[in-house]
Amino acid sequence: MILFVGAGSGAEDLITVRGYRYLQEADIIVYAGSLVNPGLLKVKKEGCEVYNSAKMTLEEVLEVMIKGEREGRSVVRLHTGDPCLYGAIREQMDALDAEGISYEYCPGVSSFCGAASALKAEYTLPDVSQSVVITRMAGRTPVPERESIRSFAAHQATMVIFLSTGMLKKLQEELMAGGYAKDTPAAIVYKATWPDEKVLRCTVDSLAKTAEKENITKTALIVVGKVLDGEYDRSRLYDPSFTTEFRQASEGGKDNG
Incomplete structure (x- = not known):
């Protein structure tokens, strides 16, 4: 059995209990050494073989x-x-399917969740944004034109942008061209949940200068949207005047539609 395991966003104790157990029991671990916290390997058993995939091809x-x-x-x-x-x-799973080899997928805590934790932010706030766009800038790996930063920016939803820290000047230009005001709240979260985590709050038009000042060129997420600052409406779920399946309204009553 091949076990694909999400390591979590960085902190050693943010791997799932199931993933931790799989690491303890593994005879072979192939880990993404460019980003996975090597401290997670401390739980491996004696005799376990470890391979760093950052130095390997898919075939290897x-x-x-x-x-x-x-x-x-x-x-x-x-x-x-x-x-x-x-x-x-997906390409690994397809190759294993072709070989008739079974596998299991154990999910992990994504860095975009870790970034929200670092920012003490909620990505979805009533009457501000109810959607989160997870995307990246086109670079050596292309992005379909219909999924450009500019086209997504037109929606004014919360955006979490991966793999784009080295292109921040172009990124901020595309965000503003798509519709974000230059003073829209933004943040750069470097190595979310790692011991050397950094949280840099700024605005859309100052993303590049902020990163340059702190010498951040990689391993960071960019978060953009009004959820990072400003007013929002109270959630209806816990409003005393709102009726739900589990609780009757105490002030005037509304249905839960």
């Missing part, structure tokens, strides 16, 4: 995993955050 990763599985060994493929986001796991 698959060779290790397939060989290990066919030898009857437990193999953990440890990805950063939750591998459903920019994790390049």
Whole structure:
């Protein structure tokens, strides 16, 4: 069995209980060494083989995993955050399907959740934003034109932007061209939940200068939207005048539509 495991956003204790157990039991661990906290490997058992996939090709990763599985060994493929986001796991799963090898996927805590924690933010606030756009700038890996930063910015939803810290001048230009005002609240969260985490609050038009001042060029998330600052309406769910399935309104009563 191949076990794909989300390592969490950085802190060693933000891996799931299930993922932690899988690491303890693994005979082979292939981990994304460029981003996964190496402290997670401290729980591995004696004799466990460890491979850093940052130095490997897809073919080399698959060779290790397939060989290990066919030898009857437990193999953990440890990805950063939750591998459903920019994790390049589909190509691995398809290759395992072609070989008739079974696998399991253990989710993890994504860095966009870790960033919200660092910011003490709620991405969805009543009458401010009820949607979160998770995206990236086009770089060496292209982005479909219909999913450009500019087109998403037109919605004025909360945006969490991955893999774009090295292109902040262009990013802020695209955000403003799409409709965000230059003074829209923004933040740069460097290494969310790691011991050296940094939270830099700024505005859309100062993203590049803020990062330059702090010498941040990679391993950061960009968060944009009015949810980071300003007024919002109280949630209806806990409003005493709002009736729900579990509680009757105490002040005038409204249905839960």
